Amino acid sequence: MTSADMTPADVFASLDDRSREVFRRIVETYLESGDPLGSRNLSRLLPMSLSPASVRNVMSDLEGLGLIYAPHVSAGRLPTQAGLRFFVDGFMQVGDLSAEERDNIERQLRPAAPDQSMDAMLSEASRLLSGVSRGAGLVISAKSDPVLKHVEFIRLEPTKALAILVGEHNQVENRIIELPAGVTASQLTEAANFLNANLAGQTLVELRGQLERLKTQVSTELDALSQDLVQRGLAVWSGGGAEETSTRLIVRGHANLLEGVAGADDLDRLRLLFDDLERKESLIEILNLAETGSGVRIFIGSENKLFSLSGSSLIVAPYRDGDSRIVGAVGVIGPTRLNYARVVPMVDYTAQLMARLSRAGR
Template identity: 65%
Template structure:
């Protein structure tokens, strides 16, 4: 989890100040409303007068941990206060057994058809439903081991290239055929590719064919050789380091408690930024920078600085333990972090297992 630099002064807070601060934050996380000294005097375990509590609240304001949204109102935690609470007070337990079983059953059911896309979409939906925020999954292009490639003629100058991986994923692309290509040349090109790509990733297959360039020229005529090169080239540019898609479920959840048009516009900009190539790369870098779940609150990251949202995110890995994507929850800063952190962590572990 991300740890922010907390001023040393915070460590000098006495137990009374910590208790009052903690109650203010817990009240905010519960209902989003400011809490005043009179209400705090009723719920604190210590018998303190409202006047004493107000003095402590004034000290907490001086430290930048809380603020008053309106004159004579109660207090809310600042962004710095939320970060301090998450780092110093948040107790993160494990998910209840029944919730773990439910998440596992849904993720495994989605993966029963060997579709990575289904698994990732279901993971996003699960996180949205359980958190009441937006579930987010960033998927990079995973280079699986190849099993088979075939060319199927559609019309005289076009063919369908069908690529099958050893995990059962199938991709189809339409390619243009050079004039004069015969059915036997399509078969010849397929056979040559299948003899050299099986068990290799696309990048490995391209390297192998480059190494066999002279042999390829001798074994194939010019048109068949063009098909071999075209057959691999159409899948190029999708290496592990380039995110390819962002799956988001539950965006409407973020609008439930938003009424101001400005806030809605900020959320729209957030998702527009996330869906750009730069935004997705940055999101993946955020997840990669830590070994597990990371928490970003408001403007701690420029992606969320305008929307005032929080992100709980964790990476997931392939069979070689390479980080190939990230998943998490976006929501208001008063997310139930104690519940969502283990939820995101467990879902990332499940997705990693299914990708092995």
């Protein structure tokens, strides 16, 4: 019977003290260096007196349970994916962050200026998580339905204009839009004035409904070109259409994932990982993974179908707005030998801070 046929409690109960210690040393060596640990070196590390031959017998039992394996003949042992999961669930001690570590995270995420954008803080959170792990820092933010405060159109070329849209918390979106043929500067101003007078102070969903109700008024007060600009302005704020994803992804620390890459197979796995991250459905999947559990969730290798081909691990936690809605997630993606005990509390506390910023309306 392997560990796959037993509950974690059953597996733990089946191990005596020396088996647990041998297993723990093998996993910790792997997490530290990525190297297999042999019986001779292991016998020197153990707190109890155990010969290399006895260590090999213990290793054989652990292999039978599916917790460790030999990467090649006469090599030391490495933990299997099941072994890593067993270690995380049954052995790993996740401590709280020190006051100094908390202060350091808060200092890095604290807005540098009152008008600092949320995007800047999301990017900083991603960079921060990359710095404390051997992987890439990941931040996903679900775009909220913002309240519109001000709209302005600035002509750039005869057929192009810059649409400037300001939300109630001073978040700004600048987009280039195509102008209808023959549009004049006064029509740009007229369209912006109409939006600011009639539609400011509402969310995008409310704006669309209001525009529908004001169609008759739009037709009488604005000519066809200005009416077109009004609708283009709303489309720009919405991100270009309903078919586009409502989430954004920020990843920092790609280079960390290249450390220790030994050959073509490793590079191929990294390419698969980056391809996964670039797919829009991947963002939604990660948010769903974060939402289905409470607090930090750990996915090791193929446990998460999203990264099963690349064999990467994902540590992720959601963060919520003032209405307890999940509006994003923070985490770390990296090799299976991430320092889980250190990264988990970092991800957890970063998610708490992002929730605080989100509730503050930043």
